[in-house]
Amino acid sequence: MSGGGRAINVLSVAEKPSVAKSVATLLSRAQGMRVREGRSRYNKIFEFDYSIRGQHCRMLVTSVTGHLMELDFEERFRKWHSCDPADLYAAPVRKFVPQDKMDIKRTLEEEARRCQWLVLWLDCDREGENIAFEVIDICTAVNCNLTIKRARFSALIEREIHDSVQNLVEPNQWFADAVDARQEIDLRIGASFTRFQTMLLRDAFVIDSAADDRNLVLSYGPCQFPTLGFVVERFWEIQSHEPEEFWTINCSHRSEEGIVTFNWMRGHLFDYTCAAIIYEMCVEEPSATVTRVRQQEKFKYPPHPLSTIEMEKRASRYFRMSSEHTMKVSEELYQAGFISYPRTETDNFSARTDLHAIAQEQQGHPVWGSYAQRLLDPSSGLWRNPSNGGHDDKAHPPIHPTKFSGGETNWSQDHHRLYELVVRHFLACVSQPAIGAETTVDIDIAGEQFVASGRVIIAKNYLDVYRFESWGGSVIPTYVPGQQFIPTTLTLDSGVTRPPPLLSEADLLNCMDKAGIGTDATMHDHIKKLLDRFYATKDQNMRFSPTNLGEALVMGYDDMGYKLWKPNLRSMMEFDMRAVSEGSKTKAEVLETCLQQMKACFVDARSSKQKLMEAMAVFFERAARTARDEQHMMGEVVRLCGLCHQSNMVLKRNRDGNLMVGCLGFPQCRNVVWLPGSVSEAVVTANICNSCRPGPVYMIQFKFRRLEIPPNYSVDHLGCIGGCDDTLQQLTEICGTGSRMSARAGAPTPSSTSVHRTNSRQQACSNCRQLGHSSTSCPSVTSGTRNSRSRREDQQDGGLSISCNTCGASCPLKTANTANNKGRKFYSCQSEGCNFFVWEDSLQNGGGRHGANGGASNSRAHSNSLGGRGRRGRGGRGSNNATDGTFVSATGDPVSGRCYVCGDPSHFANVCPNRYA
DNA sequence: GCAAGGTC
Numbered sequence: 001m002s003g004g005g006r007a008i009n010v011l012s013v014a015e016k017p018s019v020a021k022s023v024a025t026l027l028s029r030a031q032g033m034r035v036r037e038g039r040s041r042y043n044k045i046f047e048f049d050y051s052i053r054g055q056h057c058r059m060l061v062t063s064v065t066g067h068l069m070e071l072d073f074e075e076r077f078r079k080w081h082s083c084d085p086a087d088l089y090a091a092p093v094r095k096f097v098p099q100d101k102m103d104i105k106r107t108l109e110e111e112a113r114r115c116q117w118l119v120l121w122l123d124c125d126r127e128g129e130n131i132a133f134e135v136i137d138i139c140t141a142v143n144c145n146l147t148i149k150r151a152r153f154s155a156l157i158e159r160e161i162h163d164s165v166q167n168l169v170e171p172n173q174w175f176a177d178a179v180d181a182r183q184e185i186d187l188r189i190g191a192s193f194t195r196f197q198t199m200l201l202r203d204a205f206v207i208d209s210a211a212d213d214r215n216l217v218l219s220y221g222p223c224q225f226p227t228l229g230f231v232v233e234r235f236w237e238i239q240s241h242e243p244e245e246f247w248t249i250n251c252s253h254r255s256e257e258g259i260v261t262f263n264w265m266r267g268h269l270f271d272y273t274c275a276a277i278i279y280e281m282c283v284e285e286p287s288a289t290v291t292r293v294r295q296q297e298k299f300k301y302p303p304h305p306l307s308t309i310e311m312e313k314r315a316s317r318y319f320r321m322s323s324e325h326t327m328k329v330s331e332e333l334y335q336a337g338f339i340s341y342p343r344t345e346t347d348n349f350s351a352r353t354d355l356h357a358i359a360q361e362q363q364g365h366p367v368w369g370s371y372a373q374r375l376l377d378p379s380s381g382l383w384r385n386p387s388n389g390g391h392d393d394k395a396h397p398p399i400h401p402t403k404f405s406g407g408e409t410n411w412s413q414d415h416h417r418l419y420e421l422v423v424r425h426f427l428a429c430v431s432q433p434a435i436g437a438e439t440t441v442d443i444d445i446a447g448e449q450f451v452a453s454g455r456v457i458i459a460k461n462y463l464d465v466y467r468f469e470s471w472g473g474s475v476i477p478t479y480v481p482g483q484q485f486i487p488t489t490l491t492l493d494s495g496v497t498r499p500p501p502l503l504s505e506a507d508l509l510n511c512m513d514k515a516g517i518g519t520d521a522t523m524h525d526h527i528k529k530l531l532d533r534f535y536a537t538k539d540q541n542m543r544f545s546p547t548n549l550g551e552a553l554v555m556g557y558d559d560m561g562y563k564l565w566k567p568n569l570r571s572m573m574e575f576d577m578r579a580v581s582e583g584s585k586t587k588a589e590v591l592e593t594c595l596q597q598m599k600a601c602f603v604d605a606r607s608s609k610q611k612l613m614e615a616m617a618v619f620f621e622r623a624a625r626t627a628r629d630e631q632h633m634m635g636e637v638v639r640l641c642g643l644c645h646q647s648n649m650v651l652k653r654n655r656d657g658n659l660m661v662g663c664l665g666f667p668q669c670r671n672v673v674w675l676p677g678s679v680s681e682a683v684v685t686a687n688i689c690n691s692c693r694p695g696p697v698y699m700i701q702f703k704f705r706r707l708e709i710p711p712n713y714s715v716d717h718l719g720c721i722g723g724c725d726d727t728l729q730q731l732t733e734i735c736g737t738g739s740r741m742s743a744r745a746g747a748p749t750p751s752s753t754s755v756h757r758t759n760s761r762q763q764a765c766s767n768c769r770q771l772g773h774s775s776t777s778c779p780s781v782t783s784g785t786r787n788s789r790s791r792r793e794d795q796q797d798g799g800l801s802i803s804c805n806t807c808g809a810s811c812p813l814k815t816a817n818t819a820n821n822k823g824r825k826f827y828s829c830q831s832e833g834c835n836f837f838v839w840e841d842s843l844q845n846g847g848g849r850h851g852a853n854g855g856a857s858n859s860r861a862h863s864n865s866l867g868g869r870g871r872r873g874r875g876g877r878g879s880n881n882a883t884d885g886t887f888v889s890a891t892g893d894p895v896s897g898r899c900y901v902c903g904d905p906s907h908f909a910n911v912c913p914n915r916y917a
Numbered sequence: 918g919c920a921a922g923g924t925c
Contacts, residue, residue: 042925066923127923190920221920
């Protein structure tokens with residue numbers, strides 16, 4: 001290395017010790033490099049001589065460990081009761097070096113004093129640029145004559161590092177400003193909302209979390225809350241799911257080569273009549289003709305190179321490891337030198353990476369070594385350059401093995417697993433895709449198309465090493481176009497739609513990634529925070545549910561009309577940050593507008609704190625009740641009970657928050673009138689209804705939530721629960737009676753953003769949908785309260801009902817409205833999952849046609865036909881009255897037909913005893 | 918006692 005003139009001292013600072021070491025090693029080419037200790041034991045100082053553009057330099061390379069400084073309020077605003085939380089939007093903040101970083105600060109000061117240049121080797125992203133300015137602040141404070149330069153590099157590769165030091169640039173103030181703005185906004189919003197909601201709610205309710213109440217912090221943060229929002233939203237989606245019965249035609253054919261199932265091209269239909277008509281057409285003319293046989297080569301491609309989020313998702317799926325634990329283990333593997341830097345967004349290898357060398361190291365492994373050998377043997381043709389996932393953080397390569405290990409003695413099972421995942425993932429992504437031969441056979445029965453397919457794996461390739469993935473193969477017998485055959489079975493089967501599953505950790509990471517919540521290095525922290533704050537729990541299947549606390553907080557803000565639990569706020573901030581980093585907005589501008597908006601939002605939210613209190617009251621007992629609260633719990637008298645004539649009926653909320661007028665004689669008298677779920681307030685007035693008896697019946701002043709009732713209804717309504725009030729009945733019908741079963745449920749296509757929800761995990765009564773009782777003791781059967789389930793095309797006949805032979809629940813009398821049985825009356829069970837059904841005339845004719853045995857056995861047979869595809873839920877009723885020759889669909893419509901298998905008109909093929917004979 | 922972002 002040649003150099004002219006007098007040597008200058010150049011202080012180089014990297015973001016972490018490992019980068020300092022790499023940079024120093026690469027620049028010095030490991031020759032003449034000295035290592036000495038700094039004040040911090042992790043951050044060594046590397047010294048060597050180097051020449052930058054002909055200038056002879058004494059290089060001193062050291063590091064920080066991420067941010068050197070923190071942002072916080074000035075001391076006098078730090079105590080929670082020191083100020084109004086709203087003041088935190090303007091309270092002075094300052095940056096300071098926390099105690100545990102003081103050693104690094106001192107090292108920088110000492111070295112900077114004797115240097116002429118400062119070269120910043122921080123990661124090349126916005127955070128890195130911000131840390132660069134922290135380092136500049138520290139260093140220039142002790143040496144104002146420093147020449148400051150920035151090294152820009154995209155990988156720790158020799159040529160890249162030499163290039164960057166020969167082409168030093170200026171640090172980018174805009175990038176650093178964007179981070180400053182982000183930090184300040186996060187701090188002010190987080191602190192203000194956290195203090196506000198903690199102080200408001202912690203002492204007002206008995207929150208039964210594992211934490212001591214006094215230590216409980218109900219935190220709010222622009223990342224943790226949207227993360228919670230994802231969990232709650234999915235939970236609500238599941239709660240509001242209405243199972244819908246569907247119908248599908250299945251066809252199978254047994255030949256000498258085996259049995260094949262052909263699937264209906266229409267998938268499934270929700271209209272029973274339609275499905276039944278088509279089915280009957282097929283049954284009339286069951287001969288199948290092969291219309292097309294296709295053979296195609298299909299590929300299953302290996303994954304992209306491994307990024308942090310992908311590693312977390314896969315470790316969660318394959319090993320049930322939490323993302324937080326995965327990061328801890330991967331950090332340890334990285335520290336010990338076995339894998340590359342584990343916090344990377346990059347899923348594309350640089351063209352300069354020696355991929356073969358990485359694979360070569362693994363050839364000696366007892367398990368996957370032979371695969372690595374085969375991979376490196378050119379004659380195998382197994383090698384393939386990895387695909388590009390399209391992400392590059394310009395700082396780190398994809399995660400890959402950096403040192404061979406057959407397993408270390410101090411490794412836990414999870415260390416072994418994660419190392420194996422990193423190695424196998426690497427070997428997979430430099431391998432050829434798996435190849436399969438797929439055969440698809442199309443057939444036609446009476447004009448209906450069915451399809452069956454089979455797959456034979458021709459070459460497993462990467463699947464040989466990537467044991468975490470599989471590709472199912474199934475053999476299909478030979479068919480030729482034009483071939484005809486009679487199906488072995490042809491059945492009309494039913495199933496019910498199912499709600500989506502709870503979010504898994506991988507799902508949650510996906511949601512966060514898509515919405516830009518957190519970074520690859522922090523996403524697992526936000527997830528863990530939900531658990532630590534008792535906002536969510538993770539079940540045995542690694543799936544997340546909100547706790548009552550988490551749900552109540554989201555519900556409270558949602559009721560205020562704020563989307564603070566949605567990712568929008570973060571997206572908006574991210575948008576502004578980008579503007580600052582590109583120079584199109586200044587830090588001051590963004591801070592001013594954003595904080596102004598957030599303060600207005602905060603003040604407004606605080607003025608609606610009642611919503612938060614109400615949402616909490618849905619789930620939690622009040623800690624100390626005031627006299628007024630007690631009065632409210634007792635309820636205000638509306639009338640004398642018309643059922644028991646002994647006790648008063650009072651207006652109150654049940655413990656789930658649903659408004660009701662219930663008899664004080666409970667539990668002896670179970671008379672109750674549930675109020676529409678869209679009621680936000682209800683107060684008993686002194687007005688007395690003129691028509692309802694026995695009087696007096698006091699009228700109630702209602703206030704409805706505007707968004708939850710149709711536009712032609714007024715939000716204010718003076719109503720009567722005595723039975724005379726059509727408006728109230730209509731709104732009950734429209735909105736349902738659960739306080740959270742909002743009218744949004746009636747929207748034609750409920751989207752994930754406007755899901756309706758219930759407020760309790762209790763099983764609701766299948767009859768009236770209310771909580772706190774089962775359908776067998778449902779008071780609305782006798783009080784005649786209409787419910788949404790009774791809004792069907794069938795006519796319900798004057799409240800007549802019988803007890804279900806199967807489950808004992810109420811079976812109301814109804815009138816069929818189908819062509820074959822128009823006007824014929826039947827009883828059908830209201831109970832969820834019960835299939836009991838009986839024609840009224842069959843009861844009159846001796847009653848022997850329906851018995852408990854018949855109902856139960858039909859139900860079993862029908863369940864079997866589902867073949868595990870779906871459980872029968874609410875609305876999924878259907879009962880096959882075997883002796884009657886009719887099939888009753890989910891809507892109660894009896895339809896005639898006959899069995900394809902044996903021709904018996906008394907049943908359909910799906911319950912035929914000879915179906916597989 | 919609050920956030921989110923670095924990193925050990």
